[in-house]
Amino acid sequence: MTYKEMYEAALKNLAPMKHSDDFSSGTVSAVIEGANGKYYAGVNLDFSCGLGFCAERSAAAAMVTDGETVIRRVVCVNQSGELWMPCGSCREFISLLSPKNKNTEFLQCLEGEKTVRLSALLPSPWNG
Numbered sequence: 001m002t003y004k005e006m007y008e009a010a011l012k013n014l015a016p017m018k019h020s021d022d023f024s025s026g027t028v029s030a031v032i033e034g035a036n037g038k039y040y041a042g043v044n045l046d047f048s049c050g051l052g053f054c055a056e057r058s059a060a061a062a063m064v065t066d067g068e069t070v071i072r073r074v075v076c077v078n079q080s081g082e083l084w085m086p087c088g089s090c091r092e093f094i095s096l097l098s099p100k101n102k103n104t105e106f107l108q109c110l111e112g113e114k115t116v117r118l119s120a121l122l123p124s125p126w127n128g
């Protein structure tokens with residue numbers, strides 16, 4: 001998939017839902033490409049107690065379930081269709097999945113396909 005196709009796939013998966021007073025989901029959507037060449041999708045899960053699961057981690061969990069830990073590319077969008085950079089927890093999570101993920105690219109701007117690598121977003125990981 002091109003970045004544009006990944007972006008469109010992420011938009012398609014947006015599905016904001018309030019399941020209960022304590023649980024909502026689908027306001028953020030991510031599509032990731034694993035080193036195995038497969039694509040994985042995920043949406044955010046938000047709980048009233050403060051627990052939650054970002055779209056990037058949701059997609060990465062599906063990838064790990066499929067036996068892959070290395071992510072080539074990430075596209076994440078919010079419900080306005082804006083590209084989102086990973087939060088600190090996702091940066092750490094992706095970093096710890098594999099040392100090779102320092103090269104994971106995140107789409108910053110669709111126009112010109114501007115990307116940033118995880119190594120730039122997390123320049124000094126605690127584990128080296």
Ligand SMILES: [Zn+2]
Nearest residue numbers: 054086087090
């Ligand atoms: Zn996150």
